[in-house]
Amino acid sequence: MLTTELKKDLEPISVNTRADMVELRLREYLNKKELKTGDLLPTEMELSEALGVSRNVLREALSRLRMLGLVESKKKRGMVLTNPDILGSFERVLNPQRMDTSTLKNLFELRLVLEMGLADLLFVRKTAKDIKELEAIVKNGKFEDDDVFRVTREIAFHGKLYEITGNDTLKRFQIMLLPVFDYVLKNENRSVKSNISHTDLVRILKNGTKEEFVVGMREHLRPHFELLKNL
Amino acid sequence: MLTTELKKDLEPISVNTRADMVELRLREYLNKKELKTGDLLPTEMELSEALGVSRNVLREALSRLRMLGLVESKKKRGMVLTNPDILGSFERVLNPQRMDTSTLKNLFELRLVLEMGLADLLFVRKTAKDIKELEAIVKNGKFEDDDVFRVTREIAFHGKLYEITGNDTLKRFQIMLLPVFDYVLKNENRSVKSNISHTDLVRILKNGTKEEFVVGMREHLRPHFELLKNL
DNA sequence: TTAGTACTTATGTACTACATATAAAAATAG
DNA sequence: CTATTTTTATATGTAGTACATAAGTACTAA
Numbered sequence: 001m002l003t004t005e006l007k008k009d010l011e012p013i014s015v016n017t018r019a020d021m022v023e024l025r026l027r028e029y030l031n032k033k034e035l036k037t038g039d040l041l042p043t044e045m046e047l048s049e050a051l052g053v054s055r056n057v058l059r060e061a062l063s064r065l066r067m068l069g070l071v072e073s074k075k076k077r078g079m080v081l082t083n084p085d086i087l088g089s090f091e092r093v094l095n096p097q098r099m100d101t102s103t104l105k106n107l108f109e110l111r112l113v114l115e116m117g118l119a120d121l122l123f124v125r126k127t128a129k130d131i132k133e134l135e136a137i138v139k140n141g142k143f144e145d146d147d148v149f150r151v152t153r154e155i156a157f158h159g160k161l162y163e164i165t166g167n168d169t170l171k172r173f174q175i176m177l178l179p180v181f182d183y184v185l186k187n188e189n190r191s192v193k194s195n196i197s198h199t200d201l202v203r204i205l206k207n208g209t210k211e212e213f214v215v216g217m218r219e220h221l222r223p224h225f226e227l228l229k230n231l
Numbered sequence: 232m233l234t235t236e237l238k239k240d241l242e243p244i245s246v247n248t249r250a251d252m253v254e255l256r257l258r259e260y261l262n263k264k265e266l267k268t269g270d271l272l273p274t275e276m277e278l279s280e281a282l283g284v285s286r287n288v289l290r291e292a293l294s295r296l297r298m299l300g301l302v303e304s305k306k307k308r309g310m311v312l313t314n315p316d317i318l319g320s321f322e323r324v325l326n327p328q329r330m331d332t333s334t335l336k337n338l339f340e341l342r343l344v345l346e347m348g349l350a351d352l353l354f355v356r357k358t359a360k361d362i363k364e365l366e367a368i369v370k371n372g373k374f375e376d377d378d379v380f381r382v383t384r385e386i387a388f389h390g391k392l393y394e395i396t397g398n399d400t401l402k403r404f405q406i407m408l409l410p411v412f413d414y415v416l417k418n419e420n421r422s423v424k425s426n427i428s429h430t431d432l433v434r435i436l437k438n439g440t441k442e443e444f445v446v447g448m449r450e451h452l453r454p455h456f457e458l459l460k461n462l
Numbered sequence: 463t464t465a466g467t468a469c470t471t472a473t474g475t476a477c478t479a480c481a482t483a484t485a486a487a488a489a490t491a492g
Numbered sequence: 493c494t495a496t497t498t499t500t501a502t503a504t505g506t507a508g509t510a511c512a513t514a515a516g517t518a519c520t521a522a
Contacts, residue, residue, distance in 0.1 A: 063291035075514040089320035106400035117348025169337035306483040
């Protein structure tokens with residue numbers, strides 16, 4: 001019969017649980033623009049009655065919203081609407097081991113795109129102090145060929161670049177992407193060498209132009225761009 | 232006494248709920264590298280007993296993990312480890328209305344950084360078909376000065392650019408950032424006009440070089456970069 | 463007025479009971 | 493003896509009750 005064949009091919013329609021629906025309804029409710037941060041929400045009893053579900057189910061949905069940082073609940077006081085930490089939930093999920101190669105590749109590329117696009121912000125925001133710190137980073141351990149040192153310096157240098165942008169979200173994002181990058185780089189083709197070192201990049205950032213920096217960064221990242229082809 | 236004053240200044244140490252702790256413990260458990268996607272997890276009863284909490288609390292934690300896409304549960308079968316949709320939780324939280332101006336600005340900048348960094352991928356991945364589509368987009372409604380049309384075309388054009396990269400994550404990310412961008416642009420200073428139009432960018436993408444494209448994009452985005460100063 | 467107490471109330475946790483779906487086992491038909 | 497159907501066992505899904513805990517609120521006393 002066809003039924004057995006069909007069952008393999010056709011995923012059954014995902015019957016959402018009550019908690020799923022309640023979560024959705026609550027999010028819609030919270031997004032009503034009349035509501036603003038700090039506003040008090042109805043009590044769990046009121047919500048569960050209004051939605052026609054048990055307090056149990058309601059709390060499973062609320063639990064999600066609390067995790068996302070959309071609401072906070074204090075005893076006796078009730079629940080209040082809060083502004084979420086937009087990257088918090090991202091962090092919980094970013095485990096390279098659980099990612100399919102496609103996503104892994106996408107995130108690897110995303111990082112390259114970010115790095116290539118930093119130039120403008122860098123040249124607007126850089127200070128003499130920043131340059132000094134970068135110089136310290138590239139000088140520090142210049143002759144260390146140890147792999148651990150190499151990676152540490154790599155992270156410190158590129159991390160500092162993100163820091164110079166003054167964009168916390170960007171910086172946090174980069175930190176979160178580090179494990180992904182690290183994971184991918186285990187297969188790196190070491191034969192491809194870049195002609196532009198960190199030292200060169202610092203020099204360009206100090207005395208050069210945006211355009212030169214972009215070209216420099218492209219060359220610096222060339223081994224990674226090459227890697228994309230085999231991924 | 233000082234206590235009343237203190238209470239205002241010092242936030243009390245956030246006493247995590249059991250659900251918070253269970254969530255953490257479960258995430259640690261799931262991240263053990265022995266576990267791989269598709270693996271069956273212990274039953275709710277076993278987990279709640281092992282952790283020493285009620286099934287209720289356990290389910291609140293599980294509810295979060297299910298939302299993140301870390302686990303799926305089927306009746307009778309039990310729960311299985313799944314690979315999460317890394318951007319799913321991001322989507323639930325990205326409401327410009329709930330963001331402080333600082334985060335809003337950061338995301339606005341993030342988009343600019345991405346756009347400035349696209350060039351390399353674009354020049355690697357572009358096809359004749361892509362160029363044709365871009366040409367269609369810029370031609371279509373060239374003489375429309377209607378605001379709605381302008382925005383639609385804007386979205387279509389830049390969206391297509393992301394699409395050309397072939398990077399789904401990047402593309403989805405861009406779509407999610409649209410409301411933010413839109414929200415910020417309400418305060419845009421229309422007096423600053425760019426000298427590079429979409430048409431120019433398409434021409435460069437077709438016949439020019441990466442370097443030219445970056446310069447062109449910079450000029451194209453100049454009104455937005457200017458906007459950053461007042462934000 | 464102020465410090466301290468009791469009261470009230472909303473969230474946090476535990477436990478029980480049952481509904482529901484479904485994998486697995488048993489029974490039945492061919 | 494294989495294939496199909498029926499039954500059974502079991503893990504998740506939902507509801508409801510009970511009580512613990514913290515924190516506003518009102519009341520009391522010095």
